[in-house]
Amino acid sequence: MAGVLVNKHKVTSFDVARVAGVSRSTVSLVLSGSNAVIIAEATKVRVREAAIQLGYTPNSAGRMLASGATKTIGLIISNPELLLVDGFIPPTLYAITKVANEHGYNVLTEGLPDLNNDSAFVDLVSSRRIDGMIVLNPRTHDRQLEALIERNYPVVLMGTINHPKEITVNIPTVADLTQAVNYLYKLGHRKIGHVALSAGGSSATDYRIRVIRLALQKHKLELPEACITYANFSAESGLVAGRELLTRNNGVTAVLAGNDTIAIGLMRAARDLGKRLPEDMSIIGYDDLPLAAYIEPPLTTIRTEPLIQGEIAARLLIDILQGRPLVSRAVDLKSKFIVRGSCKAV
Amino acid sequence: MAGVLVNKHKVTSFDVARVAGVSRSTVSLVLSGSNAVIIAEATKVRVREAAIQLGYTPNSAGRMLASGATKTIGLIISNPELLLVDGFIPPTLYAITKVANEHGYNVLTEGLPDLNNDSAFVDLVSSRRIDGMIVLNPRTHDRQLEALIERNYPVVLMGTINHPKEITVNIPTVADLTQAVNYLYKLGHRKIGHVALSAGGSSATDYRIRVIRLALQKHKLELPEACITYANFSAESGLVAGRELLTRNNGVTAVLAGNDTIAIGLMRAARDLGKRLPEDMSIIGYDDLPLAAYIEPPLTTIRTEPLIQGEIAARLLIDILQGRPLVSRAVDLKSKFIVRGSCKAV
DNA sequence: TTGTAGGCGTTATCAA
DNA sequence: TTGATAACGCCTACAA
Numbered sequence: 001m002a003g004v005l006v007n008k009h010k011v012t013s014f015d016v017a018r019v020a021g022v023s024r025s026t027v028s029l030v031l032s033g034s035n036a037v038i039i040a041e042a043t044k045v046r047v048r049e050a051a052i053q054l055g056y057t058p059n060s061a062g063r064m065l066a067s068g069a070t071k072t073i074g075l076i077i078s079n080p081e082l083l084l085v086d087g088f089i090p091p092t093l094y095a096i097t098k099v100a101n102e103h104g105y106n107v108l109t110e111g112l113p114d115l116n117n118d119s120a121f122v123d124l125v126s127s128r129r130i131d132g133m134i135v136l137n138p139r140t141h142d143r144q145l146e147a148l149i150e151r152n153y154p155v156v157l158m159g160t161i162n163h164p165k166e167i168t169v170n171i172p173t174v175a176d177l178t179q180a181v182n183y184l185y186k187l188g189h190r191k192i193g194h195v196a197l198s199a200g201g202s203s204a205t206d207y208r209i210r211v212i213r214l215a216l217q218k219h220k221l222e223l224p225e226a227c228i229t230y231a232n233f234s235a236e237s238g239l240v241a242g243r244e245l246l247t248r249n250n251g252v253t254a255v256l257a258g259n260d261t262i263a264i265g266l267m268r269a270a271r272d273l274g275k276r277l278p279e280d281m282s283i284i285g286y287d288d289l290p291l292a293a294y295i296e297p298p299l300t301t302i303r304t305e306p307l308i309q310g311e312i313a314a315r316l317l318i319d320i321l322q323g324r325p326l327v328s329r330a331v332d333l334k335s336k337f338i339v340r341g342s343c344k345a346v
Numbered sequence: 347m348a349g350v351l352v353n354k355h356k357v358t359s360f361d362v363a364r365v366a367g368v369s370r371s372t373v374s375l376v377l378s379g380s381n382a383v384i385i386a387e388a389t390k391v392r393v394r395e396a397a398i399q400l401g402y403t404p405n406s407a408g409r410m411l412a413s414g415a416t417k418t419i420g421l422i423i424s425n426p427e428l429l430l431v432d433g434f435i436p437p438t439l440y441a442i443t444k445v446a447n448e449h450g451y452n453v454l455t456e457g458l459p460d461l462n463n464d465s466a467f468v469d470l471v472s473s474r475r476i477d478g479m480i481v482l483n484p485r486t487h488d489r490q491l492e493a494l495i496e497r498n499y500p501v502v503l504m505g506t507i508n509h510p511k512e513i514t515v516n517i518p519t520v521a522d523l524t525q526a527v528n529y530l531y532k533l534g535h536r537k538i539g540h541v542a543l544s545a546g547g548s549s550a551t552d553y554r555i556r557v558i559r560l561a562l563q564k565h566k567l568e569l570p571e572a573c574i575t576y577a578n579f580s581a582e583s584g585l586v587a588g589r590e591l592l593t594r595n596n597g598v599t600a601v602l603a604g605n606d607t608i609a610i611g612l613m614r615a616a617r618d619l620g621k622r623l624p625e626d627m628s629i630i631g632y633d634d635l636p637l638a639a640y641i642e643p644p645l646t647t648i649r650t651e652p653l654i655q656g657e658i659a660a661r662l663l664i665d666i667l668q669g670r671p672l673v674s675r676a677v678d679l680k681s682k683f684i685v686r687g688s689c690k691a692v
Numbered sequence: 693t694t695g696t697a698g699g700c701g702t703t704a705t706c707a708a
Numbered sequence: 709t710t711g712a713t714a715a716c717g718c719c720t721a722c723a724a
Binding site: 693694695696697698699700701702703704705706707708 | 720721724
């Protein structure tokens with residue numbers, strides 16, 4: 001009878017109890033491994049053997065209903081289309097799933113369909129389908145998200161909506177973007193452009209523009225609107241926005257791209273306009289995709305460590321769910337400026 | 347009282363019944379929108395209003411327990427590390443999540459930790475946490491997976507394990523790989539190499555080598571082991587395996603790469619060896635990543651449509667779950683050979 | 693057309 | 709140290 005993989009007939013704790021000659025409560029006590037009550041070793045062994053013999057696995061719905069915990073965390077992806085073009089989400093998802101599984105949690109992935117709709121996570125929460133959630137790229141004025149945070153619902157944000165009660169893991173890349181700007185300055189660049197990550201109004205995009213401006217000011221330089229165009233995460237959008245930026249006759253000799261993918265589109269635009277890279281145009285990316293080092297020219301960029309971010313977010317949430325004290329309510333990670341070959345002195 | 351987003355106090359169907367002046371069964375009937383029984387319009391309205399007023403959402407655990415359905419599908423990722431380096435999974439995940447949500451299903455993502463372990467999906471299945479599952483890159487000799495298929499458990503494979511009872515969506519790229527080989531032949535290449543997707547023994551890898559060999563035979567050409575090296579999905583592995591292939595003195599002038607990412611690493615290897623692209627070396631990728639068109643040189647490749655594959659897999663599974671007849675138990679999709687600029691006549 | 697009653701499989705609370 | 713018993717919240721016959 002060994003080797004039973006999946007049982008066709010439902011076997012319940014009652015069956016195990018019968019075979020082991022104990023009550024259902026005892027079965028539950030033994031199998032959930034609670035240390036609250038002490039149970040005779042012999043009984044434990046009998047129960048476990050019966051469970052294995054019968055191929056018993058506790059029914060999760062029954063367990064959820066009785067215990068009130070789902071052992072599931074929700075992963076809310078604010079812009080699911082980014083899965084198609086951006087490199088940040090997949091490693092994040094990997095890290096979160098890994099940590100969650102290690103702690104006995106499952107991950108339920110939910111993409112938000114569009115801005116106007118009632119956010120799908122409201123349903124997950126109120127139907128008690130998840131114990132808590134991690135929100136990727138949270139939207140700044142999401143009323144429903146704010147309401148959840150205000151009620152102390154277990155939420156960890158990857159990114160920030162600047163709510164006083166939020167719990168967040170974030171990479172404030174001030175230092176690195178500044179470093180990147182200084183680097184370009186030292187190479188002699190005086191007209192620096194920016195192909196933004198997405199349309200203005202998004203918090204990440206606006207933040208980076210602010211930081212770049214600040215860094216340029218230290219060198220008495222500016223970032224006028226004429227030196228910015230707005231892409232939309234993808235290489236294709238980088239090509240379009242890049243072409244616009246480079247044909248504006250603004251004298252730009254170096255460009256900070258919103259992410260590595262956009263940088264690749266931008267490179268294409270530059271080449272299409274007859275520019276040699278990096279001789280005629282210096283380009284800096286953002287993210288450090290695994291392939292950034294291998295493209296031509298190897299991309300100088302800013303590494304944002306999605307793996308580590310995801311891992312920390314998951315740990316934070318699980319700490320909350322298990323009632324452990326938090327290390328910190330706002331974990332700020334360090335990014336890193338990676339110099340490769342896509343920039344050159346003027 | 348309107349605008350209640352999430353209720354602190356649990357509100358059950360009993361409360362709704364009380365407020366609406368009906369019984370709990372009526373509440374259930376109305377809210378689950380079953381057409382089995384006809385209910386007076388006025389009653390429906392009263393129930394719905396009461397539900398909204400109280401901020402009632404049915405408890406999913408209760409529902410699962412009573413109905414036996416979880417409205418959740420499991421997405422099993424056989425090699426979760428691929429999330430870090432390969433471009434195929436993210437769009438697949440996107441498509442599956444989208445279709446599932448549209449049909450009222452949630453998606454539970456589960457990565458398989460390693461080969462020796464009991465596959466994690468066994469637990470998902472036997473604890474009745476999911477109604478069915480989609481398996482990405484299924485492993486050829488996974489006994490547990492085979493057992494599930496034999497018991498007619500609802501599983502859709504993306505890829506194949508050659509089980510007579512499997513339900514699968516697959517892209518047999520014979521035609522395109524052959525076309526790619528012919529294309530290189532017409533350009534005058536007579537020594538064609540291959541940087542394989544992964545170590546030999548994997549079904550996708552072996553399949554492609556077979557197809558390439560067959561195509562070459564038509565031209566009286568061969569693919570000896572000296573002209574193959576084995577990468578491991580990533581650009582980095584493509585660099586290493588590419589370097590090995592190109593330094594073997596095998597006279598190779600064109601290479602088929604296991605995927606686009608590997609192709610990018612291979613390009614790096616070629617450049618590092620002083621080769622100009624595409625003049626000194628023709629390269630063909632596989633997948634058509636969104637950025638394949640933008641790198642330098644633009645990558646000639648084979649498009650595998652992960653979006654469409656994911657969508658079909660999800661539809662198939664939902665059809666099964668809802669008891670609809672299947673269009674087909676083995677959906678074969680067409681890939682497409684995309685000519686760009688990474689190949690040149692010798 | 694609506695209400696009653698029972699059951700789904702587990703955990704938690706007592707009492708023994 | 710173990711066992712009864714009562715929730716948990718919903719669905720579904722079946723009866724009215």
